[in-house]
Each structure stands twice: as C-alpha cells, then as structure tokens.
Amino acid sequence: MSERVKPTKKSSGAGGPQGTPEGPRQDHVKAAKADAALPALGILGMLRWAWTQLTSMRTALFLLLLLAVAAVPGSLFPQRPANPSVVTQYIKDHPDYGKILDSLQLYDVYSSAWFSAIYILLFISLIGCVVPRAIAHYRAMRSQPPRTPKRLSRLPEYGTLVVPAEAGVPASDAIEDAAALLKKRGYRVEVRHDDGARPSLGAERGFLKEVGNLVFHTSLIGVLVSVAVGGLFGYSGQRILVEGDTFVNTLVGYDQFTPGTNFQSSQLQPYSIQLDKFQATFDRESKGKFGQPIDFTADVTTKENPGAPAKKEVLKVNDPVTLGGTSIYLTGNGYAPVVTVRDGKGNIAMQGPVVAKLQGENYYSSVVIKVPDAKPEQLGFAGFFLPTAFVTDKGISFSGDPDLINPQLSLNSYYGDLGLDKGAPQNVFELDVKDLKPLNGRDLAAGGITLAPGSTYTLPDGKGSISFDGVKKYIGVDIHHNPGQLSALIFALLAVAGLVVSLYVNRRRVWVRTGTHEDGRTMVEYGLLTRGEDHRLAGEAVAIRGLLAGAWGLDTQIPPSERADNGPAGTDPADASVHTDPVDASAASGADASAATPSEDFIQSTAGSPESKKDQ
Amino acid sequence: MFPINETMGQYSELFMLLAAGTYTVAFIAFAWDLAKSSKALRTVDLKAAAAAGTPDAAASDGAAADAGAKVPVAAGSVRGAAADADRVAGHLAGPAGRAERPSSSVSAGGPGSGAGQTANASMEYAAERRVPARVAVALTVLGAAIHAAGVLTRAVGAGRVPWGNMYEFLTTGAFVAVAVFLVVLIRRDLRFLGTFVVGLVIIMLVAASVAYWTPVGHLVPALQSYWLVIHVSIAVLSSALFTLTFAMSALQLVQSHRQKTLAAGGEDKLGFMRLVPSALSLENLSYRINAIAFIGWTFTLMFGAIWAEKAWGRFWGWDTKEVWTFVIWVVYAGYLHARATRGWTGTRAAWLSIVGYLCVVFNFTIVNQFFNGLHSYSGL
Ligand code: HEM
Numbered sequence: 001m002s003e004r005v006k007p008t009k010k011s012s013g014a015g016g017p018q019g020t021p022e023g024p025r026q027d028h029v030k031a032a033k034a035d036a037a038l039p040a041l042g043i044l045g046m047l048r049w050a051w052t053q054l055t056s057m058r059t060a061l062f063l064l065l066l067l068a069v070a071a072v073p074g075s076l077f078p079q080r081p082a083n084p085s086v087v088t089q090y091i092k093d094h095p096d097y098g099k100i101l102d103s104l105q106l107y108d109v110y111s112s113a114w115f116s117a118i119y120i121l122l123f124i125s126l127i128g129c130v131v132p133r134a135i136a137h138y139r140a141m142r143s144q145p146p147r148t149p150k151r152l153s154r155l156p157e158y159g160t161l162v163v164p165a166e167a168g169v170p171a172s173d174a175i176e177d178a179a180a181l182l183k184k185r186g187y188r189v190e191v192r193h194d195d196g197a198r199p200s201l202g203a204e205r206g207f208l209k210e211v212g213n214l215v216f217h218t219s220l221i222g223v224l225v226s227v228a229v230g231g232l233f234g235y236s237g238q239r240i241l242v243e244g245d246t247f248v249n250t251l252v253g254y255d256q257f258t259p260g261t262n263f264q265s266s267q268l269q270p271y272s273i274q275l276d277k278f279q280a281t282f283d284r285e286s287k288g289k290f291g292q293p294i295d296f297t298a299d300v301t302t303k304e305n306p307g308a309p310a311k312k313e314v315l316k317v318n319d320p321v322t323l324g325g326t327s328i329y330l331t332g333n334g335y336a337p338v339v340t341v342r343d344g345k346g347n348i349a350m351q352g353p354v355v356a357k358l359q360g361e362n363y364y365s366s367v368v369i370k371v372p373d374a375k376p377e378q379l380g381f382a383g384f385f386l387p388t389a390f391v392t393d394k395g396i397s398f399s400g401d402p403d404l405i406n407p408q409l410s411l412n413s414y415y416g417d418l419g420l421d422k423g424a425p426q427n428v429f430e431l432d433v434k435d436l437k438p439l440n441g442r443d444l445a446a447g448g449i450t451l452a453p454g455s456t457y458t459l460p461d462g463k464g465s466i467s468f469d470g471v472k473k474y475i476g477v478d479i480h481h482n483p484g485q486l487s488a489l490i491f492a493l494l495a496v497a498g499l500v501v502s503l504y505v506n507r508r509r510v511w512v513r514t515g516t517h518e519d520g521r522t523m524v525e526y527g528l529l530t531r532g533e534d535h536r537l538a539g540e541a542v543a544i545r546g547l548l549a550g551a552w553g554l555d556t557q558i559p560p561s562e563r564a565d566n567g568p569a570g571t572d573p574a575d576a577s578v579h580t581d582p583v584d585a586s587a588a589s590g591a592d593a594s595a596a597t598p599s600e601d602f603i604q605s606t607a608g609s610p611e612s613k614k615d616q
Numbered sequence: 617m618f619p620i621n622e623t624m625g626q627y628s629e630l631f632m633l634l635a636a637g638t639y640t641v642a643f644i645a646f647a648w649d650l651a652k653s654s655k656a657l658r659t660v661d662l663k664a665a666a667a668a669g670t671p672d673a674a675a676s677d678g679a680a681a682d683a684g685a686k687v688p689v690a691a692g693s694v695r696g697a698a699a700d701a702d703r704v705a706g707h708l709a710g711p712a713g714r715a716e717r718p719s720s721s722v723s724a725g726g727p728g729s730g731a732g733q734t735a736n737a738s739m740e741y742a743a744e745r746r747v748p749a750r751v752a753v754a755l756t757v758l759g760a761a762i763h764a765a766g767v768l769t770r771a772v773g774a775g776r777v778p779w780g781n782m783y784e785f786l787t788t789g790a791f792v793a794v795a796v797f798l799v800v801l802i803r804r805d806l807r808f809l810g811t812f813v814v815g816l817v818i819i820m821l822v823a824a825s826v827a828y829w830t831p832v833g834h835l836v837p838a839l840q841s842y843w844l845v846i847h848v849s850i851a852v853l854s855s856a857l858f859t860l861t862f863a864m865s866a867l868q869l870v871q872s873h874r875q876k877t878l879a880a881g882g883e884d885k886l887g888f889m890r891l892v893p894s895a896l897s898l899e900n901l902s903y904r905i906n907a908i909a910f911i912g913w914t915f916t917l918m919f920g921a922i923w924a925e926k927a928w929g930r931f932w933g934w935d936t937k938e939v940w941t942f943v944i945w946v947v948y949a950g951y952l953h954a955r956a957t958r959g960w961t962g963t964r965a966a967w968l969s970i971v972g973y974l975c976v977v978f979n980f981t982i983v984n985q986f987f988n989g990l991h992s993y994s995g996l
Contacts, residue, residue, distance in 0.1 A: 061953045061960060065968075068946040075936040075983070082933065110934050227932070236929070285620045289833040296837045317837040318927050329929040480929040488931070492918050499914060503907045532956065535904060 212501030222491030230484030332476030618775025631766030
C-alpha cells in the first residue's frame with residue numbers, strides 16, 4: 001500500500017510512478033528488512049516495522065486469500081448457529097475426530113478465534129491503509145499537479161505538434177491555449193512560465209478515482225460495524241401459530257428466543273398478530289412436480305399495541321409483515337390435527353390442535369400428545385399424521401399427497417408419569433417413553449390406534465379415549481429485529497458506488513511544453529501518464545491532440561513516427577520537420593544518432609525511431 | 617401465476633438440441649481455424665527468419681536479427697519480435713512489468729503488428745480474412761439464435777423467467793455465455809477463444825439435457841420473488857464474464873510459458889498459440905473483464921443478501937451457498953489487489969483468476985447438488 005500512499009517518493013524520477021517502478025519502493029522494503037535485522041531497533045521501531053508490514057498491500061492480499069480459505073470449512077462441517085442438533089449428531093457419528101474438530105472450533109467457524117483473527121487483522125490493515133491514503137489524497141487534491149518531467153517522451157503517451165510561424169502563436173500563448181483546453185476538459189491545470197523560453201503546464205484529473213477507492217474500503221468497515229451492531233442490539237425468535245392463535249410480542253410469547261448481547265426486554269413492543277387462515281396451493285399441472293407447493297398465503301390480523309385498531313394483512317414467503325420495529329417471516333407450515341382426550345374418569349383432559357412436525361414427503365409428520373391432566377394416570381401418545389394416507393402391502397404407511405385427501409392419525413399410546421412435574425424442560429415434539437407403560441402399539445395385543453377425522457378410539461383397560469376431531473393448519477414464523485440492517489444496506493450501496501467509481505474513473509496527468517524553433521515555428525510536445533489501469537489513455541491522447549490541433553488549425557493526423565516506443569530510441573535527436581515525412585525521419589535519426597545531448601532532448605526528441613511505424 | 621404449457625417445453629428441448637448441434641459444427645470450424653491459421657503464421661515466421669539472414673549475419677546484426685532467427689513469438693516484423701521478447705522478459709521479471717501496464721501505444725504495439733497475426737495485442741480485428749473463423753462465428757450466431765428460441769420457449773412454457781432449477785441455470789447460462797462472447801466479438805477479436813467458449817457451452821447443454829433434465833414447472837414459493845429475476849440474472853451474467861476471463865487467464869499462462877521458452881531460445885512446441893495475443897495483452901483484457909464481472913458479483917452478493925433478508929429474515933447466515941459466494945468474491949477481490957501488488961501481477965494474478973473461476977464452478981455444481989442448505993431447491 002505504501003507504494004500508493006507516497007506518490008511523491010515515486011514520482012521523483014522523470015518517468016514518474018510508471019517509469020520507475022523499481023526505485024524508492026524497493027529501497028523502502030530493503031530498508032524495512034534491514035531494520036528488522038537490527039537488534040538495536042527498540043520497541044518503537046519494532047512496532048513501526050510491524051505496522052508497516054501489516055498495512056502493506058502484500059499483507060492485505062495475503063489476508064484476503066486467507067479469509068477466503070478460512071471461510072471454506074464452514075461449508076464442509078455442520079455449523080452450530082445454523083443447526084445445533086446436527087452438530088451434536090455429527091460429533092456422535094464421528095467419535096474418532098468429531099471432538100477434535102470441535103476443539104478447533106470447526107463447528108463455529110464464523111465466530112471462531114481464528115476466523116475472527118483474520119478478519120480483524122484485515123480490517124486493522126484496512127484502516128491502516130485507508131487513513132494515510134485519505135490524508136495523502138487530501139493533500140494531493142489541494143496541491144498543484146507535479147512538475148513537468150524533463151523528458152516527456154518517456155511517458156507512455158507522447159506526441160508533438162508544430163504550429164507554423166505564420167499562425168502567429170508564440171510559445172507562451174500556445175501554453176495558455178493548451179491550459180484553457182485542458183481546464184475545459186476537467187483537468188486541474190498549472191501553467192509554469194519559469195524557464196521563459198520553454199513554458200510548460202502540468203494538469204491532472206480523476207481525483208474521484210481515489211475517492212471512490214477510499215469510499216469503497218471505508219464502507220466495508222461500515223458494513224462490518226453495522227453487522228456488529230445488529231448482533232449487539234438485535235433479537236430474533238420463533239413461534240408456531242395454529243389457525244386462530246394469537247402471538248403477542250413479549251418474551252413468553254416466543255417458542256424460542258435469541259437475544260443479542262445487549263438486548264433488553266423493554267425493547268419488545270407488545271404488538272399482536274393473529275393467524276386467521278392459512279392456505280397452501282400445490283402444483284396440479286406439471287407431471288414432474290405434481291404436488292410441489294407453489295403458494296403459501298397466511299391471512300393475519302395485526303395490532304400495533306393492545307389498544308390499537310386491528311389490521312388485516314397477508315403474510316407470504318418473500319413478503320414479510322413489519323410490525324413494531326420487527327419483521328415477521330413465514331418460514332414454515334404444516335398440519336395440526338385437533339384431538340380430544342378423555343381420561344379414565346371420562347373427563348376431558350385435553351382438547352385442541354396438536355402441531356405435527358414435518359418428517360418427510362407430502363407432509364408426512366410426527367405427532368406427540370402429552371396429557372398430564374389425565375387421571376388417574378397421565379397419558380401420552382406418539383405417532384404420525386398423514387394428510388393422504390396410503391399403506392403399502394408391507395404395511396408401511398406413507399403420505400401420497402400434501403393435501404388433506406385422506407387424513408389419518410396413527411398413534412401408539414402410553415400411560416404413567418410423563419415426568420413433566422420435575423421441572424426439567426422437555427421437548428414438546430418428543431415423548432420419552434422410558435418410564436411409561438405402553439397401552440397401544442403395533443406389536444401389542446391391542447394394536448395401534450388409527451383414526452380418521454370424526455372417529456374416536458377407546459383406550460384399553462379403561463384408561464380413557466381419544467377422538468380425532470379435525471385438522472387445522474399452522475405456520476412457523478421467524479421474528480427478527482436487526483437495528484444494523486439499514487446502515488449495512490446503505491454502506492453496501494456506498495461500497496458498490498465507490499467500487500464503480502474507483503474502477504472506471506481514470507486518474508491522468510498531462511504535461512505540455514512549448515518552445516520556439518530557430519526558424520520561428522512553435523513546437524509543442526505533450527505527454528500523458530496514468531495511475532494504475534487505464535486502457536483509454538491512448539484515446540485521451542488522441543482527443544487532446546485533436547483539441548490542440550483544432551485550436552491552432554492544424555492537421556490532426558498523427559505522423560507515424562510519433563507512436564514510437566518511448567524507450568531510448570525515442571530520444572534520438574532529429575529535426576522536428578521529420579514529422580511530416582517519415583522517410584526523412586529515418587535518415588535524420590540515423591545520421592544524427594551521436595549528436596544527442598540530454599539538455600537538448602526536448603525539441604529534438606520528438607522524432608521516434610522509424611521502425612516504430614509498425615506500432616500503428 | 618401463469619399456466620404451464622408442456623408443448624412449449626417440448627419445443628424448447630428440441631431447440632436446445634438443435635442449438636447444441638449447431639454449436640458442435642461451429643466448434644469444429646473454430647478448431648479448423650486454429651489449425652489453419654497457425655500453419656499460415658508459421659510459414660510467415662519461417663520467411664521472416666530466412667529474411668533475417670544466415671546465423672552469421674544474425675550474430676553480427678545484434679539482437680534484432682537474433683530474435684528473428686529463433687522464429688519469434690509472433691509473426692511480426694523482426695524488430696517487433698525482438699521488442700516483444702524484451703517486453704516479455706521484462707514482464708516476467710516482475711515489477712518492471714508495471715511500467716508497461718498502461719495499455720497505451722507502447723504496450724499495444726506488441727506482436728500484433730506483422731503480417732499474418734490474427735489477434736493483435738489490443739485484440740482489434742486485423743485486415744485479412746480468416747474464412748474458417750468467419751464460418752465459425754456465423755455458425756455460432758445461428759446456434760445462439762436457436763438457443764435463444766429454446767430459452768424463450770422454455771420461459772413461455774413455464775410462464776416465468778427461465779432460471780429456476782439446474783437445467784434452466786445451465787441452458788440459460790450457456791446462452792448468456794455465448795451471447796456475451798458474441799457481444800465482445802463486436803469490439804474485440806477474441807475468436808481465438810472460440811473453441812473454448814463454444815466447447816464449454818456444448819458441455820453445459822449436454823450436461824443440462826442428460827444429467828439435469830427437468831420438465832417445465834412452477835417455482836416453489838421461496839423462489840417466487842422479483843429478486844430471483846435480479847439476483848440470478850446478474851449472477852449468470854457475471855459467471856459468463858468469469859468464463860471468458862478464465863479462458864484468457866489459462867491461455868495467458870500457456871502463452872507466458874511459451875514466450876519464456878522462446879525468449880530463452882527454446883523450440884516452439886505450441887504452434888497454435890501463435891494465434892493468441894501476448895500474455896500481457898491477455899492479462900490486460902482479462903483484468904478489464906474481471907473488473908466488470910467483479911462489480912456484477914458484488915451486486916449478486918448484495919442482492920442475494922437483500923433477498924435472504926426478505927425470505928428468511930436474515931441477510932447473512934453463512935449458508936453453504938452464501939459461504940461460496942463470499943469465497944468467490946474474496947478471491948476476485950484478491951485478484952484485483954494482486955494486480956496492484958508488485959510481484960503478484962502476471963502469472964500469479966492469472967492463477968487467482970483461475971482459482972476464482974474454479975470456485976464459481978464448484979459453487980454451481982457441487983454446492984448445488986451435494987451440500988444441504990437453505991438454497992437446496994435447485995430442482996434436483
Ligand atoms: C476487507 C478487505 C478488502 C476488500 C474486500 C478489498 C477489495 C478491494 C477491491 C475490490 C479493490 C478494487 C477496486 C478499487 O480499486 O477500488 C481494491 C483496491 C485496492 N485495495 Fe482493497 N480490499 C480490502 C482490503 C484492503 C486493504 C487491507 C488494503 C491495504 C493494505 C487495501 C488496499 C487497496 C488498494 C491500494 C487498492 C487499489 C488498487 C488499484 O489501484 O488497483 N485493500 N480493494
């Protein structure tokens with residue numbers, strides 16, 4: 001990076017930054033290396049050395065590539081934040097190395113010490129880059145264009161023009177004309193009359209390029225900070241809503257809640273959202289995807305706060321509802337069979353919808369019913385719900401369609417102590433049958449329970465009964481509050497804008513020098529230089545040439561010899577008149593080859609080597 | 617939601633097959649062009665070498681003739697070849713290459729100046745006609761027209777944008793790759809990439825029809841969003857551009873090796889590479905295309921995040937697809953940095969461009985198929 005930050009160092013040579021790529025930078029590195037070898041460097045020196053290393057372009061590149069590599073394991077191993085139970089299972093399944101991976105934080109890649117270290121270093125490096133660059137650029141924008149190089153012919157774009165004596169444009173006027181033209185073209189121009197006979201000008205444009213680059217890199221920091229803010233002050237949670245259910249945005253309202261580090265429950269605005277109706281549409285048209293869902297629509301009623309008027313809204317996938325600073329997303333859905341369980345005494349021990357958890361194709365779902373209120377003994381049921389039940393000849397049941405064509409509930413039942421009173425949290429979707437006695441089951445005398453809507457089954461031993469009353473639908477919603485989101489978006493957009501500007505604005509310098517030939521003609525030479533990539537520099541040179549020639553009424557055609565290789569050959573002395581006659585030029589450059597003196601190279605150097613015609 | 621039209625879907629498949637057939641003929645024509653032009657160029661080279669005189673004369677004549685006698689990199693004039701060899705040497709030596717970076721007349725004057733060179737350094741069209749190449753391009757245009765019909769009928773058949781599953785990503789992506797190639801051809805003579813691009817497109821079409829064939833159908837709700845239109849189209853477009861630069865970077869490595877061999881007086885074993893511009897020109901053009909593609913990929917990433925926020929409630933969750941999109945973005949950011957870092961331009965940057973593209977391919981194939989994540993609805 002320092003190679004960009006200190007343009008003054010680099011442009012000291014006549015060739016400018018492009019011409020002397022080896023120079024000071026190399027020394028700089030060498031010096032740094034030498035420094036490193038010196039034991040007497042001291043702590044301050046060491047720190048400075050480390051800082052230089054960290055903020056170097058090479059380190060930035062290295063850290064970037066390292067970041068790319070470090071991100072990969074997160075896609076190879078299950079990640080805790082996304083799916084903790086899969087990780088637990090994975091560790092169980094791989095007893096040999098599962099634990100080792102865990103100790104290497106390979107299940108928490110993106111919050112791991114090593115991943116964080118890489119991006120924190122990268123961003124420190126970034127700050128270390130951006131700040132000095134911004135300062136340097138601020139100075140550059142306020143300072144005058146760099147002094148005119150001695151040998152313009154060394155610049156990547158170079159050309160000459162000859163204004164005949166009759167035109168009456170002396171060298172000093174010519175330079176002013178050129179300055180006016182370049183100013184109009186958006187250049188910042190400084191005219192230098194200092195050495196009288198050969199006035200020159202320096203011009204520069206495209207400061208926006210560097211601004212774009214700085215905005216881009218700074219915005220990346222902005223994005224990172226926004227994400228961090230979201231993690232600190234945001235929260236998210238999940239809730240399952242059966243048709244008719246209402247969710248109120250309080251901590252107890254959530255099935256699952258993940259607060260940010262700095263979350264306070266007072267942040268929750270007590271809005272409510274009720275699921276009125278949920279409708280899923282399935283593909284009935286295409287053969288290949290028959291039964292695939294094509295639309296999910298949830299009709300909801302929302303209230304900003306308990307006293308506010310109710311509002312009807314539609315919640316869809318890709319179309320969240322925003323309420324009270326949060327967004328509510330439709331992330332899942334399924335069936336909730338409605339059951340009534342009576343206990344041994346004939347009382348209703350449980351009545352209502354039971355959320356069936358999706359297990360497989362076509363809403364093949366598992367059902368767990370816990371009835372702690374059943375007396376004298378608690379009851380438990382576990383089994384499956386099939387919206388369209390089919391049974392194979394082997395007795396395996398499956399669901400043939402996602403719609404409710406032939407709904408069926410098949411359950412095993414248990415009685416005993418459900419263990420709910422012990423206070424230990426239990427998963428509502430799992431029934432621990434360890435301490436329970438089976439009542440119904442496929443391999444028991446009583447067999448399993450199979451219910452169609454409207455039917456009732458009486459449990460053996462007078463333990464009670466279960467009825468399947470009907471089916472409701474449920475949706476799963478995710479609720480998120482992320483205060484960093486908007487600023488992340490703004491910074492991301494800024495970053496892209498900066499990136500585009502940085503890649504497509506070109507920073508260019510133009511120098512023009514004029515002089516008067518012995519025979520009275522005004523000689524003009526110009527050179528262009530760019531910083532970084534600029535494939536349109538040649539085009540710019542042609543455009544500027546055209547403007548200058550137009551101003552003085554010259555023929556705009558570029559003599560062949562001018563697109564010379566600007567190497568040593570370009571400094572061959574030759575009479576300026578050669579530009580009108582390439583044949584002459586070859587003769588002249590050959591004849592006068594030994595007459596070159598460095599101090600005279602300006603006017604004389606205008607002829608290229610004749611061979612360079614080929615470059616056209 | 618528009619109804620599905622199975623007949624249109626069948627037409628579409630027919631068009632795809634026809635397009636693949638046409639591309640195959642175009643591929644042969646491109647290969648023929650490579651062979652023929654390289655032979656023609658070789659003759660010109662040999663003539664140039666002969667003109668440079670006997671080895672004795674060459675020795676006394678200095679570097680220029682010397683380079684000519686070696687059968688120079690390109691068929692340029694003797695002097696041009698020598699200059700080019702110098703440039704290559706300087707370029708390979710590292711930082712000195714920086715001085716050549718502005719693609720101005722200096723670097724534009726590479727090997728492309730002589731007779732017989734087909735793609736010059738700035739990759740503008742040369743005067744002479746290459747009949748096989750013209751035939752190949754014409755066939756490619758025809759293939760692309762049929763292909764376009766295939767993509768359109770697919771869209772009409774499904775009543776939506778034709779990029780909702782792997783089959784459609786591949787067929788539409790292949791079309792975009794050809795279209796981008798043809799559009800670039802208007803401005804630049806990249807016909808030397810023809811075999812590569814058309815070959816890849818044929819592979820994509822065949823893979824789509826054989827391995828990923830899916831009948832026309834509706835989209836799952838998660839994909840029903842205008843973000844699908846925006847996000848995926850930009851991703852496909854950027855990938856098509858990355859495809860071009862991948863080809864150019866690969867050629868750049870070969871060319872740079874060849875130039876080094878030649879500069880060291882070695883034998884030219886890769887005659888067909890005569891048709892290909894110098895390593896430096898390849899690097900410069902692929903940089904420019906990569907810059908555009910990188911901006912496209914940045915948009916892909918951003919729009920993907922915005923969509924993820926809409927659909928799942930979080931804009932970034934390190935889902936496998938997100939991870940790989942990020943990895944690709946960082947690799948190409950690394951590439952852009954490499955181009956501005958001394959000692960990392962040239963060959964190393966080309967390798968980064970290649971690695972980036974391999975990640976793109978990996979993201980598209982392996983990740984879509986074998987990794988489970990929220991994005992696992994590629995229609996398999
Ligand atoms: C978060 C990590 C970074 C990313 C994603 C990134 C990305 C990019 C991209 C895409 C570009 C090319 C576009 C442009 O010129 O504006 C670029 C250029 C640049 N970056 Fe970074 N960058 C990162 C960190 C850094 C760091 C740490 C440094 C300093 C050591 C740095 C220094 C530069 C410089 C000097 C350029 C200009 C190169 C040129 O002129 O061609 N970047 N960066």
